[in-house]
Amino acid sequence: MDTQNKQKTGGLKANYLVQAWLVIFLAVGFGVALAGVQLALGPVIEQNKLNETLARVPELVLGSDLAQKMAGENQHLEIDARQVAVKKAGAEKYYGVYEATYKGDRKGWVIKTKGQGYADTIELLLGLSPDLGTITGLFVLDQKETPGLGAKITTDAWRGQFLHAPADQPLVVVKTGASKPGEIDAVTGATISSRSVTALINATIKDLRQPLADRPADTGKGGNANG
Amino acid sequence: MADQPTATERFIQGILPENPVYRQLLGMCPTLAVTNSLMGALTMAGAVGFVLLCANVITSLIRDLLKPHLRIVVFTLTIATFVTIADRFLAAYLYQMSKTLGPYIPLIIVNCIIICRCEVVASKQSPGVAAADAIGQSLGFGLSLASLAVVREILGTGALFGIRVLPAAWPDWVIMVLPPGAFFTFGLLLGCVNWFTARRDARKQA
Numbered sequence: 001m002d003t004q005n006k007q008k009t010g011g012l013k014a015n016y017l018v019q020a021w022l023v024i025f026l027a028v029g030f031g032v033a034l035a036g037v038q039l040a041l042g043p044v045i046e047q048n049k050l051n052e053t054l055a056r057v058p059e060l061v062l063g064s065d066l067a068q069k070m071a072g073e074n075q076h077l078e079i080d081a082r083q084v085a086v087k088k089a090g091a092e093k094y095y096g097v098y099e100a101t102y103k104g105d106r107k108g109w110v111i112k113t114k115g116q117g118y119a120d121t122i123e124l125l126l127g128l129s130p131d132l133g134t135i136t137g138l139f140v141l142d143q144k145e146t147p148g149l150g151a152k153i154t155t156d157a158w159r160g161q162f163l164h165a166p167a168d169q170p171l172v173v174v175k176t177g178a179s180k181p182g183e184i185d186a187v188t189g190a191t192i193s194s195r196s197v198t199a200l201i202n203a204t205i206k207d208l209r210q211p212l213a214d215r216p217a218d219t220g221k222g223g224n225a226n227g
Numbered sequence: 228m229a230d231q232p233t234a235t236e237r238f239i240q241g242i243l244p245e246n247p248v249y250r251q252l253l254g255m256c257p258t259l260a261v262t263n264s265l266m267g268a269l270t271m272a273g274a275v276g277f278v279l280l281c282a283n284v285i286t287s288l289i290r291d292l293l294k295p296h297l298r299i300v301v302f303t304l305t306i307a308t309f310v311t312i313a314d315r316f317l318a319a320y321l322y323q324m325s326k327t328l329g330p331y332i333p334l335i336i337v338n339c340i341i342i343c344r345c346e347v348v349a350s351k352q353s354p355g356v357a358a359a360d361a362i363g364q365s366l367g368f369g370l371s372l373a374s375l376a377v378v379r380e381i382l383g384t385g386a387l388f389g390i391r392v393l394p395a396a397w398p399d400w401v402i403m404v405l406p407p408g409a410f411f412t413f414g415l416l417l418g419c420v421n422w423f424t425a426r427r428d429a430r431k432q433a
Contacts, residue, residue, distance in 0.1 A: 022292050023300050030308040037312050044319040052322070144329070148405055 241363025
């Protein structure tokens, strides 16, 4: 039996697994090393992402002038971070919700939301007034839209259109000359990117209106993540 | 092995005579993609240098165990591991830079400079020579990226490292920091390097 096998396959030396012992050995070794790196650096990376979001919250809730003034007086908002699950078409969608309070008063909400853009996923931070009636700020955390065209959604000028826009009705993208409140000018040459951002904002507000309105103005609960 | 270049020769060759970008025209993806700012170019060069050094030394240490038909698998495995380490490290300690460089850090895995050095040097010579070669090639790569980035960032934004160096009257040539600017700059600089080399060689012969 053994000799037959040898003749057929060329023996043990021709066995693929035996030949590949070095590859298998290295793969296991490198795998362990990478797991170690991930264990050590994973929490740091998560903290970086959280810090980036938290650093934006005052500006998105209060506007940049007031936020700078508060930072100058060394006063800080208390930020309560939590996950809100919304049941939608059978699946649950999770939103990161940051409630900003100052000395017990709710100052507003910041919601982290993401959705499909023209090129890749767009990740937004959306600031809303305490009564969810007005948009108080918009920040693009992550996007890979076309440089020079769709990437203009990150500019202050374009994002500024959303400031003080009413949140109780869906926003509408127009190609030229937004005239009414709730109308947003599309970026020239990047209508799809503009529509994606606006549709994402509309969907987020629609999904979260009820869950957030039902919430009593309690603070103190959960992990306070104030800086 | 007497005819193989020594460590010093390998080191010097990497910087200009066998410069990975201007001489071998390897690693074009990061060369064109991340040279719109000097800081990004230097970070990329540092990451490539780290991966190249580690991959070269490890490949050299196991060079007697390599089987000809499985060597590329081993190279790729080694490179991928160190690229992932570099990527995680940047995300942890240089978070903004890792967001700017985006997918180009993971793409170092397919950077042909590294696989080329593993094949040409590390799988044939001792770890010392392989390390010297890796450092030389990394310096050559870093200098090439920096030369492109200096031209593109200054002409495109009027600034270097984000600090304004050209007078405010300079109309920033935005195209220089967009993809076409990479091709213009690289073509012109490559032409200059070739022209100077040709002139030097002609002088030597005269």
